[in-house]
Amino acid sequence: MIARSPAIKRPKIDPAAQERLPPGQILAKRWPVRHEGEIPPFDPATWSLRVWGCVARPLAWSWDGFQALPQITITGDMHCVARWSLLDLVWSGTPIGEVMARTNVLPEARYVIFHGEGGYTANLPLAAMTPDVLLATAHDGAPLAPERGGPVRLVAPNRYAWKSVKWLRGIEFARDDAPGFWERYGYSASADPWAEERFDR
Ligand SMILES: Nc1nc2c(c(=O)[nH]1)N[C@H]1C(S)=C(S)[C@@H](COP(=O)(O)O)O[C@H]1N2
C-alpha cells in the first residue's frame, strides 16, 4: 500500500489580480477587522467632524450637516502594511476635496492629519489628497458598520491602510508634518504601497 502524500494546497490566484497587488502583498481571502483599542459608541446628537489648522474657515459639521454634503461612490483597493490586500472594495462618502473647498485650505498647508475618536491619528502629505480619498459612510451600499469605522472613516485606497482612519472626528491641515499613531514607531509618512513605503527609518 502506498501512502498518499498530503495534498499541497496552492491558493489559486487569478494572474490579473496578482498584477494588481503592490510588491510584497498577498491577496486576502477574508477581510480582517484591525484596529487599536475599543470601538467607540456613536451618538448622532453629539457627533461632529471638525476641520481646523491651515484653513480660512474652520468648520465643525454635525451628523445631519455632514450627511448633507455631496457623496460619491468609488471602487478602491486596500493594502495593509501587514501584507494582506483586498481588491475592489466599494465605498461611498464625501470626497476630501469637498471639505477642502468648504474650509478654504490655505496655500501654506502641506500636510493633513486625520484624527480618529480616541486619539488614533495618521498624517499624509496634502499631495495625497486625490479625488478617490473619501470620508466614507458606506461600504457596498450599506452604512459603515461600527467595526469598519462607522459612522465615518477615511478611505485612501492608494496608501497603506493604516492611513484610513476609522471613527474619523477631525481633519487638521498643517504647514509642518506631525507623525501619527504608527508613524511615531517609524512607519512611513507617505505610505505609497507601490513604492513599498512601509517605514521611514
Ligand atoms: N481609528 C483607527 N483607525 C484605523 C486603525 C486603528 O487602529 N484605529 N487601524 C488601521 C489599520 S492598521 C488597518 S489595516 C485598517 C483596517 O481596516 P479594517 O478593520 O476595516 O480592515 O484600519 C486602519 N484604521
Ligand SMILES: [Mo]
Ligand atoms: Mo494595517
